[in-house]
């Protein structure tokens with residue numbers, strides 16, 4: 001008798017001497033059946049024998065349809081400048097971003113996410129809500145030239161403020177309530193320029209409600225909000241700061257972005273954003289926060305996005321360059337893991353590369 005069967009008998013005896021005999025339950029618990037039918041009846045390797053079988057029973061599939069491709073737009077013409085800490089990613093001028101968008105759309109990627117590098121920065125980040133700002137110009141051009149591609153705009157001030165923080169500064173910290181108006185103005189200005197979806201990343205309290213009411217008042221009630229609901233104060237944003245020139249000039253963002261140690265707080269942030277009108281929610285970064293993605297997916301019934309951030313991307317690319325990892329496999333495994341955790345949408349710098357393999 002195999003050892004597992006011994007355990008089954010033992011469980012039967014214990015249950016028979018208590019609950020079942022008194023009619024509390026007529027059936028042994030499922031665990032007993034599982035133990036009773038273990039090896040050699042069950043052989044999970046049967047379904048792993050060939051690629052055809054493995055693919056037949058695969059639980060999670062990737063598709064370019066769930067990718068969002070982040071892009072950086074900068075002033076000038078003819079600019080396509082590689083970001084050194086993010087190989088294969090570029091700062092594009094508006095004219096050059098069009099060709100990148102065409103290529104992404106051709107690969108079946110439905111949306112790009114735009115970040116802007118303005119001509120100049122100031123205390124209040126006015127470049128963010130300038131109707132002729134860099135993201136607004138890019139959004140108009142992309143919608144005109146590549147109408148089949150959705151434009152999502154990052155709604156934040158940090159790329160546009162001289163101090164690099166995501167809002168107005170008062171007493172050495174970002175002032176929440178006076179920032180809301182600027183954030184809402186930015187979203188309206190971007191939506192007017194053609195953004196299909198606005199995505200606030202600032203982490204100010206109440207910004208989703210402020211944006212929703214400003215959009216509605218501007219006759220833009222049909223523009224959805226994808227909120228960066230659980231955005232952690234993460235070291236993995238490092239390479240992005242070079243890309244978007246958005247490193248804070250003093251202090252850090254821990255008074256508004258979340259503590260990496262907290263999961264329950266993410267549930268609260270997501271619940272508040274949905275209550276305020278978020279149509280979709282995002283967790284950022286992705287791979288170090290798979291538990292958060294999983295729990296948000298289980299607890300809330302809105303589309304869940306996860307942002308595989310610059311550091312996640314650059315680590316894989318760097319290890320591959322050193323010959324320490326198979327870069328292509330690491331890319332696909334990281335993406336499938338994010339999807340398996342529950343992300344419906346994945347924002348990733350690998351979007352084009354992965355789409356080519358799917």
Ligand SMILES: [Zn+2]
Nearest residue numbers: 156157158166
């Ligand atoms: Zn920001």
